[in-house]
Amino acid sequence: MQTQEKSRERQAPRASGAGEGVRLEDVSHAYRDRRGTKVQALAGVSLRAPRGSVLAVVGPSGCGKTTLLELICKLQEPDVGAVVSEPAVLMPQRDLLLPWLSAVDNAALALRIGGDARGRARTRGAALFAELGLAGFEQARPHELSGGMRQRVAFVRTLLSGKPVLCLDEPFGALDAITRQEMQEWLTGALVREPRTVVLVTHDVEEAIVLADRVAVVSPRPGRVVAELTVDLPRPRTRTNPSVVALREQALHTLQLGAR
Amino acid sequence: MIRRILHFLPAVLLALALLGAWELYVDLGTVSSIVLPAPHEVAAEAWNNAGLLGANLELTAQEVGLGVLLALILGFVLGVLIHLSPLLRRAVYPLAVGSQAVPVALIGVLHVFWWGFGVLPKLFVIVLICFFPVVVTTVDGLSSVDPDQLKLLRTLGASRWQALRFGELPAAVPAALSGARIALAVGVIGAYIAETSTATSGPYAGLGHQINADINALQTPRAYAAAVVLFVFAIACFYTLAMAERVLAPWAQKPRGEVH
Numbered sequence: 071m072q073t074q075e076k077s078r079e080r081q082a083p084r085a086s087g088a089g090e091g092v093r094l095e096d097v098s099h100a101y102r103d104r105r106g107t108k109v110q111a112l113a114g115v116s117l118r119a120p121r122g123s124v125l126a127v128v129g130p131s132g133c134g135k136t137t138l139l140e141l142i143c144k145l146q147e148p149d150v151g152a153v154v155s156e157p158a159v160l161m162p163q164r165d166l167l168l169p170w171l172s173a174v175d176n177a178a179l180a181l182r183i184g185g186d187a188r189g190r191a192r193t194r195g196a197a198l199f200a201e202l203g204l205a206g207f208e209q210a211r212p213h214e215l216s217g218g219m220r221q222r223v224a225f226v227r228t229l230l231s232g233k234p235v236l237c238l239d240e241p242f243g244a245l246d247a248i249t250r251q252e253m254q255e256w257l258t259g260a261l262v263r264e265p266r267t268v269v270l271v272t273h274d275v276e277e278a279i280v281l282a283d284r285v286a287v288v289s290p291r292p293g294r295v296v297a298e299l300t301v302d303l304p305r306p307r308t309r310t311n312p313s314v315v316a317l318r319e320q321a322l323h324t325l326q327l328g329a330r
Numbered sequence: 331m332i333r334r335i336l337h338f339l340p341a342v343l344l345a346l347a348l349l350g351a352w353e354l355y356v357d358l359g360t361v362s363s364i365v366l367p368a369p370h371e372v373a374a375e376a377w378n379n380a381g382l383l384g385a386n387l388e389l390t391a392q393e394v395g396l397g398v399l400l401a402l403i404l405g406f407v408l409g410v411l412i413h414l415s416p417l418l419r420r421a422v423y424p425l426a427v428g429s430q431a432v433p434v435a436l437i438g439v440l441h442v443f444w445w446g447f448g449v450l451p452k453l454f455v456i457v458l459i460c461f462f463p464v465v466v467t468t469v470d471g472l473s474s475v476d477p478d479q480l481k482l483l484r485t486l487g488a489s490r491w492q493a494l495r496f497g498e499l500p501a502a503v504p505a506a507l508s509g510a511r512i513a514l515a516v517g518v519i520g521a522y523i524a525e526t527s528t529a530t531s532g533p534y535a536g537l538g539h540q541i542n543a544d545i546n547a548l549q550t551p552r553a554y555a556a557a558v559v560l561f562v563f564a565i566a567c568f569y570t571l572a573m574a575e576r577v578l579a580p581w582a583q584k585p586r587g588e589v590h
Contacts, residue, residue: 164478169581
């Protein structure tokens with residue numbers, strides 16, 4: 071807890087009139103797909119993620135999870151309802167690292183965009199690399215990195231945007247099981263050092279329970295919250311922990327009920 | 331080193347075979363050396379006129395270098411403008427295509443009228459011939475960026491200019507360099523056209539001008555010697571640019587570092 075307080079002082083999230091964390095009130099949203107058909111992505115979704123907490127949104131593919139994140143990041147406006155959030159940044163499913171930049175330059179992209187000179191941005195990026203166990207990879211080109219490393223760099227890039235809310239869209243979806251587990255441990259550690267409000271979208275129930283304070287289970291399209299679980303377990307959590315297993319069974323059960 | 335030699339061996343062997351066939355054709359046949367000089371005559375002529383050829387090459391090389399450089403700048407700028415503005419795309423693209431059909435001899439005279447007998451009218455002709463491939467490849471390169479990558483830049487707060495600066499421009503560099511290779515290859519023949527379609531004052535007028543004058547004076551072997559110099563010059567230009575690409579766009583290189 072002490073580390074959390076310290077880090078928060080160092081990187082105090084900007085004050086905002088939007089209040090604390092993220093709040094969705096009865097949000098419905100539809101979009102048009104490529105053929106122009108209207109798709110109801112979300113129907114009456116209410117969610118809360120208090121500042122500094124991790125909210126996981128779990129659901130099958132196509133339950134409007136990506137739409138949810140885009141609403142929080144203000145990339146879209148909801149048709150109905152209110153999305154109240156501190157400034158949020160989206161970490162997309164694909165790492166989308168720029169192949170012409172080194173790892174540290176990719177991570178520091180938001181700083182460059184914010185007006186930092188190249189040298190200053192690099193120094194700040196390298197400092198965070200060291201803090202999060204990525205030292206030595208600063209100069210690597212994206213194509214030289216493994217999938218897990220690329221996601222880590224993409225996560226550091228998201229952190230360095232300086233926004234207090236992180237929206238992670240299935241960040242480890244494309245990784246193999248072992249790398250995935252390593253990444254979950256790494257992310258837990260990273261969030262202890264650099265606490266943020268996190269909305270994590272995943273289709274992996276276990277991942278949600280290992281990482282989140284609260285898990286919202288969402289039904290297939292149109293997405294509705296069918297259950298919410300509080301995960302009140304100490305971190306770091308392992309997937310073999312009996313409490314994690316029990317919660318996972320409970321969530322899976324709800325998900326199956328919701329799918330009917 | 332041996333690999334290097336082996337790499338160029340096929341080209342050398344093919345060139346030798348063609349030279350041998352040419353030599354045989356002239357030696358056995360009834361062709362006069364005014365119509366087609368044998369390779370050994372051309373070689374002797376090149377040796378005896380090394381000074382003249384060198385001086386003319388210097389002039390032609392300057393024209394090609396400057397002309398292609400200007401064409402690259404013009405082509406790249408036009409490409410970016412066309413990419414950014416649908417209005418300019420509609421206004422400029424058809425005219426740029428049409429400009430490729432303008433018979434150079436027609437306007438060569440006009441340019442002498444405007445700019446006299448110096449290097450300017452020749453540069454204009456070379457630019458006119460060379461800029462088009464750069465425009466086309468640049469436009470393609472700029473629109474080849476992953477749209478998700480641009481979306482990501484936007485979520486990190488990038489302005490339109492910053493999206494161009496960090497996303498589209500670097501992505502377009504490999505394509506623009508491909509355009510540059512075409513421009514350079516065309517630029518050498520462009521210099522020939524420029525020299526023969528505009529008037530020149532001074533003791534040396536470039537290899538193209540020399541070739542025409544020599545053919546008219548029935549000094550065919552020397553014309554061939556000049557053509558061989560142009561031939562070698564074009565190859566050297568092409569490979570110099572290929573090496574420059576490794577420095578300018580290392581991320582676009584094939585893993586084994588093969589030149590094209």
